[in-house]
Amino acid sequence: MFVLTAVPGLVVFLMLFGLFQKSRPILAVKSVFDLLFSSSWHPLKGEFGFFPFIMGTLWVTFVALILAVPISILTATYLSEYAPKFFREFTKPIIDLLAGIPSVVYGVWGVLVVVPFVGNRLSPLFGAYSSGYCVLSGGIVLAIMVLPTIIHVSLEVFSSIPYEIREASLSLGATRWETVRHVVLRKGLQGIIAAVVLGLSRAFGETMAVLMVVGNVAKVPKSIFDGAYPLPALIANNYGEMLSIPLYDSALLLAALVLLFVVLLFNILARFILIRVERKAG
Amino acid sequence: MFFSTALVIGSLLLIIGTIIWKSLPALKLSMITQTPRGGYYLGKEGGILNAIIGSFLLASGATALAIFLSLPVVLYLNLYTRKSSFINIFTRFSFDVLWGIPSIVYGAFGFIIMIFLGLRASLLAGIITVALLELPIMSRAMDEIVRLVPLELQDASYSLGATKLETALKVVVRQCLPGILTAILLAFGRGIGDAASVLFTAGFSDRIPSSLFQPAATLPLAIFFQLGTPFPEVQERAYASAAVLTVIILAISIVSRILIKRHKKFMIK
Numbered sequence: 001m002f003v004l005t006a007v008p009g010l011v012v013f014l015m016l017f018g019l020f021q022k023s024r025p026i027l028a029v030k031s032v033f034d035l036l037f038s039s040s041w042h043p044l045k046g047e048f049g050f051f052p053f054i055m056g057t058l059w060v061t062f063v064a065l066i067l068a069v070p071i072s073i074l075t076a077t078y079l080s081e082y083a084p085k086f087f088r089e090f091t092k093p094i095i096d097l098l099a100g101i102p103s104v105v106y107g108v109w110g111v112l113v114v115v116p117f118v119g120n121r122l123s124p125l126f127g128a129y130s131s132g133y134c135v136l137s138g139g140i141v142l143a144i145m146v147l148p149t150i151i152h153v154s155l156e157v158f159s160s161i162p163y164e165i166r167e168a169s170l171s172l173g174a175t176r177w178e179t180v181r182h183v184v185l186r187k188g189l190q191g192i193i194a195a196v197v198l199g200l201s202r203a204f205g206e207t208m209a210v211l212m213v214v215g216n217v218a219k220v221p222k223s224i225f226d227g228a229y230p231l232p233a234l235i236a237n238n239y240g241e242m243l244s245i246p247l248y249d250s251a252l253l254l255a256a257l258v259l260l261f262v263v264l265l266f267n268i269l270a271r272f273i274l275i276r277v278e279r280k281a282g
Numbered sequence: 283m284f285f286s287t288a289l290v291i292g293s294l295l296l297i298i299g300t301i302i303w304k305s306l307p308a309l310k311l312s313m314i315t316q317t318p319r320g321g322y323y324l325g326k327e328g329g330i331l332n333a334i335i336g337s338f339l340l341a342s343g344a345t346a347l348a349i350f351l352s353l354p355v356v357l358y359l360n361l362y363t364r365k366s367s368f369i370n371i372f373t374r375f376s377f378d379v380l381w382g383i384p385s386i387v388y389g390a391f392g393f394i395i396m397i398f399l400g401l402r403a404s405l406l407a408g409i410i411t412v413a414l415l416e417l418p419i420m421s422r423a424m425d426e427i428v429r430l431v432p433l434e435l436q437d438a439s440y441s442l443g444a445t446k447l448e449t450a451l452k453v454v455v456r457q458c459l460p461g462i463l464t465a466i467l468l469a470f471g472r473g474i475g476d477a478a479s480v481l482f483t484a485g486f487s488d489r490i491p492s493s494l495f496q497p498a499a500t501l502p503l504a505i506f507f508q509l510g511t512p513f514p515e516v517q518e519r520a521y522a523s524a525a526v527l528t529v530i531i532l533a534i535s536i537v538s539r540i541l542i543k544r545h546k547k548f549m550i551k
Contacts, residue, residue: 001358005369007351008376008421011414015387018394071286078283091291093539098294100468100531102475104502108509108524109297112304144293151290198382205384207478208506232386232478239393239482256390260383267382271375 015260023254026247035254041218048251050258055220056135056228060210061203063139063224064146068203069196072147076154081180099148107212110141115213123225130225133215138228141209146199153198157191157277158184194273201266205259207232231255298528305525308518314526318488330523333504335490340405340480340498341473344412345420348469351413352421353462357450360428361436374425380418386478388415393482406494408484412473420469427461428454460545467538471531477502501527 026035026048038049079088118140119132130136161184169179185192215227216237235252316329355373363370392411401407431454439449455462477500485497486507501523508520 001354001362004351005355005358005373008355008373008380008417011417012376012379015383015391018391018398019387022394071289074283074286075290078287082283083287091287093535094291094294097532097535098290100471100475100535101294101297102477102502102527102531104475104477104505105301105524105528105531106297108505108521109300111509112521113296113300144297147290147293201382202384205386207384207386208502212506212509232384235386235390236478236481253390253394256387260387263382263384263387264379267379271378 012264016257016264019253019257019260023250023257026250026254029247035251036258039220043245043248043251046247048247050231050255052218052220053229053231053234053255054258056214057204057230057232059135059221059224059228060138060142060214060230061200063135064142064203065196065200067139067143068146068150068199071143072150072195072199073154073192075147076151076158077180077185079151080155080158081176081184095148095151098144099152103145103206103209104212106141106145106209110137110209110213114140118225126225128223128225131215131227133213133227134225135214135221135228136224138210138214138230139224141213142203142206145206145209146203149202150195150199153195153274154188154192157188157195157274160191160278161187188277190273191277194270194277197266197270197273201263201270204266205232205263207236211236231259235259298532301521301524301528304518305522308515308522309525313519313522317490330499330501330504330519330526332488332490333499333501333523334526336405336484336487336498337474337501339491340408340412340484340500341470343405343409344416344473345466345470347409347413348416348420349466351417352424353455356421356424356428357454359425360431361446361450361454377418377421377425381422384478385415385476386481389479389482392479396483401495403483403485403497404495405484405491405498408480408498408500409494411479411483412476415476415479416469416473419472420465423465423468424458424462427458427465431457460542463541463545464538467534467541471534474534475502475527475531477506501530 030048035048035050036054037051038047039051040047040049041052079091083091114137115132117132118134118137119130122136123130123132123134165183165187166179169183170176174182210230211233214230214233216229216233217227218229219226221228235255238248238252310329313329314334315331317332318330319328359370359373388411392407392414395410396403396407399407435453435457436449439453440446444453480500480503484500484503486499486503487497488499489496491498505520505523505527508516508523511517
């Protein structure tokens with residue numbers, strides 16, 4: 001049992017090591033700076049610039065978070081502070097279900113509903129032409145996908161805040177809303193930040209759903225109605241060709257390494273915050 | 283605030299509603315009882331039985347493998363080590379970190395393992411990759427349940443002369459059975475629905491795999507490929523396949539809820 005227990009920790013290191021080993025061939029010919037900040041992506045000529053893909057990921061993630069953060073924090077606040085008990089018990093399985101829906105199904109839904117809506121209704125409103133396969137569509141689909149993560153962690157954070165603090169605030173004559181705003185949200189701020197960071201890292205690596213609605217144009221997007229091409233989509237779309245062009249597999253696995261690295265960083269940061277929050281509460 | 287909660291619930295209903303509604307024209311019995319015939323991806327006869335069976339084989343194999351890895355680890359952490367010990371904190375932290383790693387990275391890592399072992403894209407390679415993906419999901423869910431077992435219950439078992447292993451397997455596992463089953467079903471559901479991790483590793487084939495070393499079709503990838511064709515009939519089949527996948531996920535979730543209810547009465551409070 002002890003040996004098995006070492007496995008999870010080992011897997012993390014093995015992943016980093018394996019991906020690094022496989023991306024060494026390309027790191028040997030190109031500098032990291034060139035790879036990350038060059039915009040020219042021509043695998044046949046041996047040019048691998050990740051910049052458009054990195055920007056694509058950032059745009060989509062950013063839009064998703066702007067949409068998801070207010071909704072999920074308000075929902076978590078409502079469920080933990082205002083909602084009657086039966087409603088809370090009724091909503092929790094629904095949020096779990098939302099987390100359980102496969103990303104391909106989100107993608108299909110995005111193609112059926114979000115893409116036509118953005119393309120035909122929303123973009124003319126802003127005087128922009130768009131096919132609907134764009135950053136905004138990706139952001140909307142992604143926002144719904146990260147909602148459960150942020151709501152779940154926020155709820156845990158709120159429940160770790162002792163009830164006596166709320167009672168103290170209420171007994172001083174503060175209203176329910178004042179208590180929520182000045183006591184609960186303030187006390188839970190660190191935890192909420194951690195929840196958002198966890199949602200961020202979820203959004204960062206989501207592949208299939210985004211790939212299906214975002215348009216996959218290898219250019220740096222200029223507005224939310226432009227198509228984009230996020231990093232995970234790049235990896236998923238090109239797996240077929242990657243063994244036939246020299247250095248291509250190495251470049252794609254480097255993309256996976258970059259993804260893993262960023263997500264690890266976010267996750268470790270968020271977990272440290274959450275551990276601190278837990279200690280304070282305990 | 284109530285509005286945002288309603289929005290969250292509404293979006294779930296909207297997603298499931300749209301998928302089911304759009305799938306109706308193409309949803310025929312032959313979809314789920316036949317494998318693709320010649321020209322299926324051009325809109326001819328056939329169904330997606332290969333993908334349904336492939337997905338179930340893949341997710342079952344992966345879930346079995348993940349159980350063998352995660353149950354011993356969770357029992358070891360909770361019964362054999364102290365809560366503040368290094369191995370305990372480090373392993374829980376690793377599970378949290380693994381949980382956050384995107385499935386496409388698991389896919390890329392699975393691809394490296396596959397090449398390292400000299401395998402081709404096959405059911406086995408897919409099973410290994412998905413098992414790794416399911417490991418943190420299952421372990422975290424099990425850990426949350428096993429952690430709640432009252433110390434008195436363990437002490438009672440020890441005082442009757444049971445060894446640690448006996449206590450773990452006969453008392454703790456039985457006490458936690460509903461929670462463990464839920465954890466298994468949760469991981470199974472995640473495994474069956476994930477596309478990015480099997481993209482490189484499980485391959486795709488129109489036939490039902492007859493051995494571990496043959497490529498296997500999976501439902502999420504079948505949806506993805508069908509949606510990618512330019513033919514409206516085939517795209518409608520993608521919607522129908524998505525509805526099948528959604529129904530499977532819903533069924534797993536409902537079954538796990540029933541299991542919890544039924545087994546709760548065997549638990550010692």
